[in-house]
Amino acid sequence: MDAFDALMQGFATALQPSVLIYGFLGCLVGTMVGVLPGIGPALTIALLLPLTFKAPAVGMFVLFAGIYYGAMYGGSTTSILLNTPGESATVMTAVEGNQMARRGRGGAALATAAIGSFIAGTIGTVALTFFSPWVVEAALKFGPAEYFSLMVLALVAVTAVLGSSVLRGLISLCAGLLFGLAGIDLQTGQPRFTFGQAEMLDGIEMTIAVVGLFAVGEAMFLAWQGRETRRHELHRLSGKVSLTKDDWKRSWKPWLRGAFIGFPIGSMPAGGAELPTLLSYYTEKRLSKHKEEFGKGAIEGVAGPEAANNAAAAGVLMPLLTLGIPTSATAAVILTAFESYGLRPGPTLFTEQGGLVWTLIASLYIGNVILLILNLPLVGLWVRLLRIPAPWLYAGIIVISAAGVYGASKSAFDLLLLFGFGLLGFAFRRFDFPVAPLIIGLILGPMAEQSLRQALTISMGNYSTFVTRPLSAAILCIAVALLVLPALLRWRDRRRRLIK
């Protein structure tokens, strides 16, 4: 069965009312969390993980996909009207979009963001549909050595790109790897990093770590800052939420360029959604006939980055579904959801759970349409969300976080762990350490160790297996280059400046 037939079967399932309702709910909740600053899709999906005990897998993944895409749409509203990016991927939208809102063109900014998100999201999903089977075919040839090297590449790449310093990123990653190793070693049965606590034998629950780091940590940081109760000025939505002929003319090329920048970068191990939005913004700035408007509210500066972040969101799903490698915090949480259903993302997922995967991909197309319909008419409702007083918003977030964790185990130890991770998240935020490498290290650490052990067992303890197998060696070379090249380039620049 080729990709198109499989996709059509996916549509048949995704369009059933019982599944469609999950997609609709996901889009609604996703837009809501995208609008609210400080709450992202990773946290929301993590909070909803306890539902995986009750709800069917298809419904939950359609819900999560809706949340993921919805957050990308919703983030633009906050950026444009509040000048506060709801999502890190909408930082560039805040630069130009808020300037447009100040000049009475908020409606046009929201419209180009929504239409661009729809077009690029759809292009990204088409690319995901037709490229995934190729990646799966290649990945089926991977052995444990190649998988280990690929995980090393993913870990290194995420660390090198996220955050303001590679050193801090690497410290965060190593801390995540250590947390991931806690509990009983499945191969030898020996307890590791348990501090003699029986509760630690099962290891650290991913949900607890994610909710603690994102929800509790972020709320604690905002409470410490004390600025959340004095929020930025909210601009009244002015102008019709539609585009003029000139706006269309100036937007369509940035939408397409954004989509073609966003998808490939999003699907790379460290691509994420932040890098393509930056790249798209600077590309538009370079190519625009209205360079003088940049920084003062250029519509191209909203259209391009918004398209890029939605296409990148589809791209991030490709390594997750085809290789089982999460390249962002949200993807890591979705991976945990797969695991809680006893499913293992990777090439075999397409053969063993083809129905589920293609329904998920079909739901992304449907989600894009739902979001386009939802986003523009309901913009007034999203704006009203921003008026929820901070004390009630964050009290609610902490109560729901505690309920999610307590409901899973009814254990005070797990609550302590939750708040402990919250404290760690606060410290990371306070001292500018990136959290995503920690989460990805936590989830990829045990998987990488397992691949390492399998590879060494097959090679009878010969460590050269990682460099003598051509594919594995090539992947490791890329990982080393990613670590070393930025430092070398910086050193070269510094030397040049000194010589000058």
Next chain:
Amino acid sequence: MLAGLLLALVGVAAWQVTVIPVSPMYAEVGATLVPAVVTGLLGLLCLIYAVLAALKRVPDATVEPGQEPLPGSMKRLAFFAGACLVFTGLVAHLGFWLAGTLGAAGVARAFDAPLGLRTLAGSAAIALAFWALFALLLGIDLGPVVPGLGATSS
């Protein structure tokens, strides 16, 4: 200060690596190898961080301009931490609603909500709403709403 704390944590991790029992089972790669390598790597990175911090090459405490905490930050943090501890300590004894109310009130206070009946009532409504959502609608076991009242769902 931060670098010192990080090095202390590496010390704790190294101690935990030394207490991993030796397995009687044969394995090509034992249970200790990966934890030891990662701990060693973390130690090295923290050492580099400490040296750079001592040379003032990395700021030990980064706060972007305009993002500094407003006065009263430690008090707000204390309310927040207190709320978390109160909830953890009391939830098994007072039930989710009462412990959740106290926890939510503490967090609201950390965000400058005034101490008073209105804050308490709002917190009680939030805790009750989430108990109902999780326990009644989603069927997740949070225990009775208050001890002896309300069925425990399963």
